[in-house]
Amino acid sequence: MAERLHDDYLHLRAAGMSLVLDCTGALLPRVVHWGADLGELTDDALAALALVEATQIMSNTLDAAAQVSVVPQQSAGWLGTAGLTGHRDGRDFSTAFTVRSVQADAVQADAGESPVRHRVAVDAVDPSAGLALALELEVTGSGLVRQRATLTNEGDGPYTLDGLLLALPVPGQATELLDLTGRHLRERAPQRHEFTLGTHLRENWRGRTGTDATLVHVAGESGFGFRTGEVWGLHVAWSGNHRSLAERTPAGIRLLGGGEGLLPGEVRLPTGESYTSPWIYGSYGQGLDELAGRFHGYLRDRAHHPRTPRPVTLNTWEAVYFQQDLTKLKALADAAAEVGAERFVLDDGWFLGRRDDTAGLGDWYVDKDVWPDGLHPLVEHVRSLGLQFGLWFEPEMVNPDSDLARAHPEWILATGGRTPPLSRHQQVLDLGHPEAYAHLLERLDALVAEYGIDYIKWDHNRDLVDAGHSPLGTAGVHAQTAAVYRLIDELRMRHPGVEIESCSSGGGRVDLGILERTDRVWTSDCIDALERQQIQRWTGLLLPPELLGAHVGSPVAHTTGRTHTLDFRAGTALFGHFGIEWDLTLAATEDRARLAEWVSAYKKLRPLLHSGTVVHADHPDPALWLHGVVAPDRSRAVYAVVQKATSVQSPPGRVRLPGLDPDAVYHLCPLRPGDRPEGPTDSPLPWWHTNDVQLTGRVLGTLGIQVPALHPERTVLVQARRV
Numbered sequence: 001m002a003e004r005l006h007d008d009y010l011h012l013r014a015a016g017m018s019l020v021l022d023c024t025g026a027l028l029p030r031v032v033h034w035g036a037d038l039g040e041l042t043d044d045a046l047a048a049l050a051l052v053e054a055t056q057i058m059s060n061t062l063d064a065a066a067q068v069s070v071v072p073q074q075s076a077g078w079l080g081t082a083g084l085t086g087h088r089d090g091r092d093f094s095t096a097f098t099v100r101s102v103q104a105d106a107v108q109a110d111a112g113e114s115p116v117r118h119r120v121a122v123d124a125v126d127p128s129a130g131l132a133l134a135l136e137l138e139v140t141g142s143g144l145v146r147q148r149a150t151l152t153n154e155g156d157g158p159y160t161l162d163g164l165l166l167a168l169p170v171p172g173q174a175t176e177l178l179d180l181t182g183r184h185l186r187e188r189a190p191q192r193h194e195f196t197l198g199t200h201l202r203e204n205w206r207g208r209t210g211t212d213a214t215l216v217h218v219a220g221e222s223g224f225g226f227r228t229g230e231v232w233g234l235h236v237a238w239s240g241n242h243r244s245l246a247e248r249t250p251a252g253i254r255l256l257g258g259g260e261g262l263l264p265g266e267v268r269l270p271t272g273e274s275y276t277s278p279w280i281y282g283s284y285g286q287g288l289d290e291l292a293g294r295f296h297g298y299l300r301d302r303a304h305h306p307r308t309p310r311p312v313t314l315n316t317w318e319a320v321y322f323q324q325d326l327t328k329l330k331a332l333a334d335a336a337a338e339v340g341a342e343r344f345v346l347d348d349g350w351f352l353g354r355r356d357d358t359a360g361l362g363d364w365y366v367d368k369d370v371w372p373d374g375l376h377p378l379v380e381h382v383r384s385l386g387l388q389f390g391l392w393f394e395p396e397m398v399n400p401d402s403d404l405a406r407a408h409p410e411w412i413l414a415t416g417g418r419t420p421p422l423s424r425h426q427q428v429l430d431l432g433h434p435e436a437y438a439h440l441l442e443r444l445d446a447l448v449a450e451y452g453i454d455y456i457k458w459d460h461n462r463d464l465v466d467a468g469h470s471p472l473g474t475a476g477v478h479a480q481t482a483a484v485y486r487l488i489d490e491l492r493m494r495h496p497g498v499e500i501e502s503c504s505s506g507g508g509r510v511d512l513g514i515l516e517r518t519d520r521v522w523t524s525d526c527i528d529a530l531e532r533q534q535i536q537r538w539t540g541l542l543l544p545p546e547l548l549g550a551h552v553g554s555p556v557a558h559t560t561g562r563t564h565t566l567d568f569r570a571g572t573a574l575f576g577h578f579g580i581e582w583d584l585t586l587a588a589t590e591d592r593a594r595l596a597e598w599v600s601a602y603k604k605l606r607p608l609l610h611s612g613t614v615v616h617a618d619h620p621d622p623a624l625w626l627h628g629v630v631a632p633d634r635s636r637a638v639y640a641v642v643q644k645a646t647s648v649q650s651p652p653g654r655v656r657l658p659g660l661d662p663d664a665v666y667h668l669c670p671l672r673p674g675d676r677p678e679g680p681t682d683s684p685l686p687w688w689h690t691n692d693v694q695l696t697g698r699v700l701g702t703l704g705i706q707v708p709a710l711h712p713e714r715t716v717l718v719q720a721r722r723v
Contacts, residue, residue: 009046012118017143028069085162092129115301130155142297145282153269161267167257170232174219185526187507188538203243207464217244225618227287237512238278240481263475296544311342313579322349335584337385340599345390358425362404364443390455411436415468423462431483460504488517528557529572546610550576570598571715578602597673615659623647630659643710656704660697666720668693674717677708
């Protein structure tokens with residue numbers, strides 16, 4: 001049975017995190033504390049905590065201190081960014097919600113596979129504005145806080161919603177901000193700066209999460225790192241337009257907030273209709289590793305998280321591009337099976353009229369000119385080798401040079417009687433049209449059924465520009481995003497065994513909204529191993545390794561022209577969902593044999609890599625990185641020492657091994673096949689070729705180990721096993 005919690009002050013605890021809510025009076029809940037676990041507190045102690053947190057009244061301010069709720073309201077004295085913005089033809093622009101009820105329940109830990117441990121439901125109303133607000137706030141077993149709100153129009157006449165933002169305050173010691181930006185082929189670039197007075201606003205109007213997406217908006221103690229400093233982060237789980245902000249006021253209030261970005265007139269609620277915001281997630285940690293670990297734990301606790309070993313995947317794109325030939329592809333499948341691949345994915349170029357990227361999108365029929373017998377000969381050959389079969393789609397897009405666009409120009413997202421500018425020779429199929437939606441669902445459903453497709457690479461290669469819904473040209477991004485979610489949900493209901501990858505020019509659609517219905521992301525179109533070290537490092541703030549598509553490319557990177565050793569390429573891909581993006585029919589025999597060693601190592605390591613705790617060392621030399629995965633019981637760990645560039649210091653010195661049990665003794669050794677320290681000297685470290693090194697986790701985490709001198713753009717693996 002659910003446990004009834006105290007109505008005035010709620011103390012929600014999980015995994016070393018405490019959230020204290022002030023639910024006294026009629027105002028929406030206010031956060032008294034979000035951060036480190038406060039331990040058991042009595043009702044009197046919670047009331048005292050709220051009392052000592054109260055601020056003084058200063059000169060030339062309101063006669064009562066501003067009450068900043070999780071949906072900040074100006075009517076409560078908040079003069080920062082409003083939580084709710086909208087109007088009823090110019091009226092009811094400001095709200096003053098009164099809480100009618102608060103229901104708080106503790107979810108039993110054995111209640112199925114629910115990742116949620118605490119739920120709070122708040123019912124509030126503003127009779128004057130004619131609006132009702134239902135607030136849901138949850139704490140997960142991993143210690144995440146997530147919340148969303150549903151706004152219902154109970155007044156006369158339509159209500160235009162301009163924005164609904166939910167916030168979480170952070171304490172004064174959060175003096176520095178970190179967020180991410182980037183571009184195609186260079187996603188997830190970190191940027192840090194002081195948490196100054198004012199608003200640091202990240203808005204995204206691309207109609208998808210974006211290659212420049214904030215991902216997680218972090219506030220923390222000055223100089224925080226992966227292992228040090230308190231940090232608080234916020235993520236908006238929405239795949240369309242969105243915004244997140246970090247705001248600091250002269251009154252000493254600091255908060256993180258986020259929500260969907262709404263275009264003018266995009267959500268207009270007739271009487272009785274509702275709008276529900278996306279989930280807004282908050283994560284707290286001592287260092288970024290703990291903050292990320294809460295996201296990882298939540299994702300792994302979901303009932304629909306992938307449970308089977310993540311198959312070694314060969315994708316054909318960088319092997320053949322648009323040149324699809326049955327003989328060539330069968331030979332590629334043979335080579336894939338030879339090195340140990342478990343899944344074969346046919347990429348772009350198989351459908352009607354698709355010889356390059358200028359035509360064919362939208363015509364989801366197998367091209368008989370290239371495939372006179374359909375895809376059956378290839379699918380049958382792939383399956384005869386024991387491999388799963390996957391297929392590439394870009395369902396939401398359409399080329400003007402396609403039968404679909406010529407037959408239904410009204411199915412293209414457009415506004416104002418004009419056609420949006422082309423991007424990659426394509427436009428966007430308006431899924432707000434029921435007929436367009438039904439047509440696309442029928443095509444996907446038919447192809448998945450005909451070929452028994454195991455895996456879909458679902459691509460999305462352009463931003464939504466001037467995205468209007470015909471015939472009136474009203475803003476269409478919100479409806480498009482919701483329709484994409486429904487489409488994937490419906491397809492998966494019809495084919496529950498199919499797995500789906502979220503690809504969007506690589507990492508352009510990475511968020512917890514799309515990941516409620518997909519099984520991994522394509523982390524970036526760039527698989528240059530050096531670039532991938534950073535891209536995977538920072539995407540890992542949100543996602544665990546098993547959800548990060550990470551492939552071994554050809555010796556010369558397709559997107560950068562860099563040349564890397566096979567061990568560096570494979571050692572980088574190892575810490576994700578391992579795959580291959582390389583024409584193995586042209587690879588040297590010795591390279592295929594070496595790749596097979598790495599595939600074998602991945603298969604042995606993936607139970608650890610895809611269930612353990614991701615850790616990073618905070619090392620003073622930016623040219624040297626160490627990251628790894630520690631088993632949940634801390635019995636074993638695998639670390640990668642990465643020499644990104646040449647260091648000022650030579651030899652490189654010590655690096656700490658984080659995450660181990662400080663009181664346990666570990667046997668330390670290099671791990672094959674990543675045990676070859678290719679470096680500027682022929683004399684490896686003494687311990688590198690001995691099996692006699694045994695040290696405590698405390699020593700390894702405090703003093704660390706000397707690492708081998710490596711050439712730039714090289715990596716080696718180190719294993720620690722508890723004795």
